Amino acid sequence: MDENIVRSSPLFAALDEDGKQAVLASMKQEDYHRSAIIFREGDPGDRLFIIGSGKVKVGHASGDGPREPPGRARPGRDAGRAVTVRSAPRNATATVVAESTLYSLTQQDLYRVLAQRPEVARHLLASLARRLRKTNESLADLVFADVPGRVAKNVLDLAQRFGRQTDDGVMVAHGLTQEELAQLVGASRETVNKALADFASRGWIRLEARAVLISDVERLRRRAR
Incomplete structure (x- = not known):
């Protein structure tokens, strides 16, 4: 089991080395293939998950509302991205977007850590x-921002999560389908595709299969305001 998962997780950053080792000993490592369901809406919220590697999207299984963007582990902040434990049933479905390794902690073990280490609760x-x-x-964006502005903002957010600097710009391999990207923005697929096509015609981005190359970050940032 990768010890860096606990060391780099913001949730457990305040623990001393003994505390981190105690948490690590209580965790279970699980590997998931693409399209696997980690949990569904309505399942018991009895475990906390931390993404060790890969991508996971968390959203509603049906409906027209926006989805939460996929999480992916990176050193530091994103390595601690977690689906928290609650007594109530899950209100979303977590699906694996790419081969992933997750670390889970049961509700009982988490509560034991919180009782022994109050700093984790903070x-x-x-x-x-x-x-x-x-x-x-x-x-607020859904109410006040137009669709192109929301598209620009979400592309930049995905770039912050998944972006990789190249000679041609920032490559964002988000792994989302057109429908999932539209749900993320909170608009129809046709409207979102129209906004992306407009950005591409202006030379701000280049569209690729489940990816976007951002050529002009500053212009896109201005459009997102």
Whole structure:
């Protein structure tokens, strides 16, 4: 099991080495293939998951609302991206986008860590606050921002998560289908594709299969405002 998963996770960053080893000993490593379902809407929220490697998308199994963008582990912040434990049933479905390794911690083990290490609870609250702020920002965008602006903002957000600098620009291998990208933006696929095509015609981006090459980050950033 990769010890760096606990060391690099913001949720457990405040633990000393003994505490991190205790958490690691309680974790279970699981490997998932592409398209595997980690959990479904309505399943018990009895485990916390941390993404070790790969990509996982978390969203509603049906409906026209926006999906949460896929999470992918990277050193530091994103290595600690977690689906938190709740007593209530899951309100979303987690699906593997690419071959992934996840580390899970049961509700009982997490509560034991929280009882023994109060500093972890502070990090957990901070993580939940960031998620709430992100949700509020997304709702505000749906109300006040036009579709091209939302498309630009989401492409930049995906670039921050998955972007890789190349000689031609920032390559964003997001792995989303056109329908999933439209759900992420909160608009129809046709409208989102029209906005992307407009950005491409202006030379800001280049569209590829489940990927975008951003040629002009600054112009895209201005359009996202």
